[in-house]
Amino acid sequence: MRVTVIGTGYLGATHAICMAVMGFEVLGVDVDASKVDTLNQGRVPFFEPGLPELLTKALESGRLRFTTSFAEAGAFGDVHFICVGTPQQSGSEAADLTYVDAAVTTLAPYLTRRVLVAGKSTVPVGTAARLADLLHGLAPAGDRVELAWNPEFLREGFAVDDTMKPDRMVFGVTSAWAEQRLREVFEPVLAQGVPVKVTDLQTAELVKVAANSFLATKISYINAMAEICEATGADVHDLAEALAYDERIGGRFLRPGLGFGGGCLPKDIRAFAHRAEELGVGQAVGFLREIDGINRRRRARTVDMVVEICGGDVAGKRIAALGAAFKPNSDDIRDAPALDVAATLRAAGAHVVVYDPAAMDNARRAHPELAYATSALDAARGADVVALLTEWNEFREIEPSAMAAVVRRRKIVDGRHALDPSSWRAAGWEYRALGRPV
Ligand code: UGA
Secondary structure (H helix, E strand, C coil): CCCEECCCHHHHHHHHEEEEEECCEEEEECCCHHHHHHCCCCCCCCCCHHHHHHHHHHHHHCCCCEECCCHHHHHHCEEEEEEECCCCCCCCCCECHHHHHHHHHHHHHHHCCCCCEEEEEECCHHHHHHHHHHCCCCCCCCCCEEEEEECCCCCCCCCCHHHHCCCCEECCCHHHHHHHHHHHHHHHHHHHEEEEEEEHHHHHHHHHHHHHHHHHHHHHHHHHHHHHHHHHHCHHHHHHHHCCCCCCCCCCCCCCCCCCCCCHHHHHHHHHHHHHHHHHHHHHHHHHHHEEEEHHHHHHHHHHHHHHHHCCCCCCCEEHHHHHHHCCCCCCCCCCCCHHHHHHHHHHHEEEEEEHHHHHHHHHCCCCEEEECCHHHHHHHCCCCCEEECCCCCCCCCHHHHHHCCCCEEEEEEECCCCCHHHHCCCHHHHEEEECCC
């Protein structure tokens, strides 16, 4: 079976590479010729642990290639995966479906035989049914081209593992033939005992946004508790640990701090709330706006904490910002809480020096107004405050005494609860963390 993957961002590139490694003939398709060239030359255009090695392996096997030609894709594939982005529309909370629509309408005229088109992108519920109509109308093979929805749950930083061995697979289908095709194309994954849930199209679309909304809710729930802790002198870190012993609650995604960012959680909860309103059931998920609000307040509170620890004004103060990516093991800065905090402090007159192990190039492009250093210690040199904003392991390993030797003042705001307060305090640091007592 031959597979095409349309869209070679995080999702599509990972999917294409993993499918080739699993033994399928794969053609990756993107409208961006420079991305196609980069991938054909064996370079992954973003940071993802383990993926460059797999790309090399897949290219060497001769089973993987990338192209800009939809005509070639149409002739090649038995299953076409749609993996293009669905960002937030500018000026609206809705998802921008331009790329998904373009992928389907560009591919459809080349579909002259019975094939499966499987959407993986995160879309508002109801999109798949609309795309199926579009496909049937535009494809020369008409109704013999079928559409399925197969949402993707991979996390950046764990993209390879999550693709090769996901927690579950969801097959949204309208026929036994489509289900069978998906079972064949995911046979190497399913053979490992990965559970599969077969649903209709709309349930499959909803599983994805429901999952991301639940994860966002967990994070904002514990961060709401952090706000209460700050007002009462309680410790949210201990609170979260105590909650996590209850297996019904569980400890994952219950890490308090600066909150969630990235290209998925924030835009997905907004698009879901927006779509529910369109459907007349906005009230059912109105709480998602509160989840978003709690999340935004954590960024503002982190800025306030830096201002407080500076004595009420950051103007002219030197601040070391450790981290720029929206989370560790990623160079992704989309809606990154760390950069949001750094840019706000800069706008308040501080001299902000940023260091991130992977996201420096992206951060520089997006925020040329910030200063950049070559290491955490370099960023901290002469700092009045150190702010830890992304919990990279290398920041956890910093020796408090080594950093104390280079800063101007021993003041640290731990925006990610990544450090051990007692060892930093023992080394003479004033340590502050969201939701923890002073
Ligand atoms: C998220 C989901 O976890 C994936 O399952 C999903 O497939 C993906 O979105 C997507 O829709 O494509 P990702 O955005 O890569 O994955 O990152 P997460 O690991 O979910 O982290 C999101 C944000 O939440 C990060 O900024 C992280 O720092 C923050 N977070 C996470 C917390 O603040 N606390 C936690 O306890 C966990």
